[in-house]
Amino acid sequence: MTSELNTDKLAVLFVDDEENVLKSLKRLFLDEPFAILTAGSGQAGLEILKETPVAVIVSDQKMPAMIGAEFLAKSCEIQPDAVRMILTGYADVSAAMDAINKGGAYRYITKPWNDEDLVHAVRDALERYRLGAENRRLTALTIEQNEELRKWGAELETYVQQQTIDLSRRNKELEQLAVKLKKNFRDMITAFLKIMELRDHLLYRHSIQVAALVEGMGKAMGLKAETLELLVSAAQLHDIGSLKSPDMSLLKDMKEMSPEEQQEYAVHPVRGQSVLSVIDDLKQVGLWIRNHHEWYNGQGFPDRIQGESIPLGARVIAVADTFDWMMCRAGHAQNAVAGMLEKIRPLFGVRLDPRLFESLKASAASVYTTDADKGQDIVIELPLEKLAVGMVLARDIRSGSNLLLLGKGAALSQKALDSLCRYHAVDPLKEKIAILTKVKPA
Missing domain, CATH: 1.10.3210.10 (Hypothetical protein af1432)
Incomplete structure (x- = not known):
């Protein structure tokens, strides 16, 4: 068993029980850009395959102890991606077919072989291996990238969901702020009006x-x-x-x-x-x-x-x-x-x-x-807590410090009622509220 392996090159393994055949093969492929490995038996070839990556395996069919078809079948278990070829005589076609069917051989070559045909067959096998290796690399890369994309997609979905939640929260905060600012604006106008009323x-x-x-x-x-x-x-x-x-x-x-x-x-x-x-x-x-x-x-x-x-x-x-x-x-x-x-x-x-x-x-x-056709007005006095939306004031409402809060004739709204309650808590009213009500003519 010999090997001339350059780790930068692809390797081809030749298996034959005849030493002179192996020497002939080494001479034939001496100038080819790949490493040449040789084994004198099927078992020796299996040992090499356990230690060294191989692109192409070329095996003789008729060998003692382990025939080529059996060797190729066992080699599939060790290096399934290697391209396998079988060398066989003209009279042993059935053995060649057995090698193809059981050992996964890519093709068979008859002995004695034509050197040029054999060189081309090995080159084609190497190209087949390269294409298969590139396909496996691209497939693995695709699977890896798909997995990354799946992870990125899941992360993006989580991110988008979180951003949606954050945006919804911020929008709600902005809406609340807008309501508060609008209320502050109205309160500011009311404050100006109160200053004008005092003047x-x-x-x-x-x-x-x-x-x-x-x-x-x-x-x-x-x-x-x-x-x-x-x-x-x-x-x-x-x-x-x-x-x-x-x-x-x-x-x-x-x-x-x-x-x-x-x-x-x-x-x-x-x-x-x-x-x-x-x-x-x-x-x-x-x-x-x-x-x-x-x-x-x-x-x-x-x-x-x-x-x-x-x-x-x-x-x-x-x-x-x-x-x-x-x-x-x-x-x-x-x-x-x-x-x-x-x-x-x-x-x-x-x-x-x-x-x-x-x-x-x-x-x-x-x-x-x-109001001539609406009946006669009468005035009733009610405490603040008895007031309701829509009631009309019969006289001004003034705070305890005599600040005008609402003028006579104003119709009470919910906002006005809320404002009156706030003023009453700070500057309590001194009298009940006079409300207009109608008594329709008979």
Whole structure:
């Protein structure tokens, strides 16, 4: 038994019991680019296969102790991937077939062989082995990569599920934050209104009425809910710049004011914008407040802009502001609405946007209602805990320190009830709540 193995090369094992045949084979394949291994018996060949990887096995069929077919069959158990070939005589075809069927031989070659045919047969066997090895390598790589992909897929699915959970949690937190911020915004507006009420009750009442008119006008105009909410806030604060003005009758028309009073009155829109400009969420509100005294024909103040150049929000507030002052001078008489609408009509196209008259008319009808056909009002007094949504106040509700909480005529909402309970816990009410109820005529 001999071996000439270069570990960088593939190896071919020749098995024959005749030494001269093995020498002939070694000479024949001396210049081939593979290692040559030889064994003088089937058992010796098996020992080599246990120790050394082999690409091709070429075995003689007729050998003592162990014939070629038996050797090749046993070699399959040791190195199943090797390509097997059998050498046999012309008269022993049945033995060759046995080697192919039982020993897994790739092909058989008859003896005596043709050198060129044998060399080509071994080369083909080596190429077959290389292709098989590459196929096994690629198959193993595919299985490995598929397993990695499966693991990555499972990890990705877990990651995506976790991210989905995290995003859902963050979205919920953001929704809660948005609700809190919205509540804080409304509370801030309410706080400004309370400051205005402390400064001048008439100014406070006017702001509430203007806001109600603007809300009705915005709904009639089909404004988006977000825009309308911001516009109502602007209406509530439209005269906040008047807080710095000296005590004077807010019922005065500008033509009735002294030059000093006119000068002071003319700066209150700018002053209002300045107060609110430090709050990012109120910058648009501040712009509407600045321009709510601009006239449609350009004769207003402070910037003397006209027509479409005046922001729509400012034009809506201007209509509501003008109409409520007219109603205020008439004592907010419920039967004065129709007359005031006719009185204000000539101002549209001159001072006010002519396209806003119909929305004012629709809003005024609900803000300044007439109750002549609704029966007679009677007043009942209830403790705070007995109040319910929809009840109408017969008189103002004031805190223990005489701060106006809700005005006479206001309809109670759930939000208003919640606010009253919070104020009562801090500054307890001193009297029961007067509620209007109706007794219909017989």
